[in-house]
Amino acid sequence: MSNLDVGIVGLPNVGKSTLFNAITKAGAEAANYPFCTIEPNVGVVDVPDARLEVLHKLYNSKKVTPASVRFVDIAGLVAGASKGEGLGNKFLEHIRQVDAIAHVVRCFEDGNITHVAGSIDPIRDIETIMTELCLADLEVIERRLQKLVKLAKSGSKEAKAEEAVLDKLKAALEDAKAAKSVELTEDERALLGDLNLLTMKPMLYVANVSEDEAAKDGEGNPAVLRVRERAEEEGAEVVVISARVESEIAELSGEDAKAFLEEMGLQESGLDRLIKAAFELLGLLTFMTAGEDECRAWTITKGTVAPKAAGKIHSDIERGFIRAEIVNYDDLIAAGSVAAAREKGQVRLEGKEYVMQDGDVTYFRFNV
Numbered sequence: 001m002s003n004l005d006v007g008i009v010g011l012p013n014v015g016k017s018t019l020f021n022a023i024t025k026a027g028a029e030a031a032n033y034p035f036c037t038i039e040p041n042v043g044v045v046d047v048p049d050a051r052l053e054v055l056h057k058l059y060n061s062k063k064v065t066p067a068s069v070r071f072v073d074i075a076g077l078v079a080g081a082s083k084g085e086g087l088g089n090k091f092l093e094h095i096r097q098v099d100a101i102a103h104v105v106r107c108f109e110d111g112n113i114t115h116v117a118g119s120i121d122p123i124r125d126i127e128t129i130m131t132e133l134c135l136a137d138l139e140v141i142e143r144r145l146q147k148l149v150k151l152a153k154s155g156s157k158e159a160k161a162e163e164a165v166l167d168k169l170k171a172a173l174e175d176a177k178a179a180k181s182v183e184l185t186e187d188e189r190a191l192l193g194d195l196n197l198l199t200m201k202p203m204l205y206v207a208n209v210s211e212d213e214a215a216k217d218g219e220g221n222p223a224v225l226r227v228r229e230r231a232e233e234e235g236a237e238v239v240v241i242s243a244r245v246e247s248e249i250a251e252l253s254g255e256d257a258k259a260f261l262e263e264m265g266l267q268e269s270g271l272d273r274l275i276k277a278a279f280e281l282l283g284l285l286t287f288m289t290a291g292e293d294e295c296r297a298w299t300i301t302k303g304t305v306a307p308k309a310a311g312k313i314h315s316d317i318e319r320g321f322i323r324a325e326i327v328n329y330d331d332l333i334a335a336g337s338v339a340a341a342r343e344k345g346q347v348r349l350e351g352k353e354y355v356m357q358d359g360d361v362t363y364f365r366f367n368v
Helices: 015-023 050-059 089-094 122-153 157-174 186-190 213-217 222-234 242-248 254-262 270-282 306-315 313-320 329-335 337-344
Strands: 006-007 043-048 063-065 068-074 100-106 203-208 238-243 284-290 292-302 320-328 348-350 359-368
Touching: 006 015, 006 270, 015 043, 015 068, 015 242, 015 306, 043 313, 050 063, 050 284, 050 292, 050 329, 063 122, 068 186, 068 359, 100 122, 100 222, 122 157, 122 292, 157 242, 203 270, 213 242, 238 242, 238 270, 242 254, 242 270, 270 284, 292 306, 306 359, 313 320, 313 359, 320 329, 329 337, 337 359
Parallel strands: 006 068, 006 100, 063 292, 100 203, 203 238, 284 359
Antiparallel strands: 043 068, 284 292, 320 348, 320 359
């Protein structure tokens, strides 16, 4: 995973494009009518990490490269999208490659912004989108099953095993239940290969509230409460955001944005919370490399061993991995320099079995 990829879905007029514009300042057209987002918009944003700036000063490095998140904004889905209604299935294809899905749900009342279904009902909206994602997955599975029938008849054990797994998933999807609700063993999961089922992906609900509710974290908002209950049932995360507030923050420079957040009673932007929630949901962490040329953050999955982490930088470093020289970020900053941390015995040499930790400042020794 070089970038973290998040697909944004939601019904038309729920604030999805407004949020996307705020996230990326990419100017996806946000108009008050369905299907104004014709092409999937892709925007890349930096992962906020104050540690990089501190390292930059410590090493006096020439450049700083944060980790990044790629957001893919999909046209407003409507009932029937998987069958080509609205702008249809081709948009669903755009998010097959993402790591997680952020589903924007409207939790605000506004007479000036029409709702495609005529009223605010977050659970109905969630179910409409879930049905479309299930139908799109069903289509993928049915296509795969047609190919497997011949293979299974020829006596292929693997084809029979895969067919059995797909039949299980098909039954759930026909019932409008997500593929991830089906319990599968590791072996069964491996048989799914690169099907990239949408309803297998981790889900983040983004409850979009009005400006005056931005700092309340959804407290007292019955629509947000319903989204939270639903998310808990599914093991999903919820982030409460005001897309309109986010779009105002996006227009401001660093210091002005900070002042605006304080004025709104917010400690950090909704975008920062969204990224943190995505990291948490996907079990990601950040390690850093630092030197005179560059200070850089790298995103890996929790449980990654040192050689695999080295491979994020370059395949040659993974191939020729000898040792990882590691100092914990907090120890390094407290010591004031690598030399001082080394004197205190805080710089460690780790081998191939070492499991990387968040905040490891790392130098890989390798020989190719």
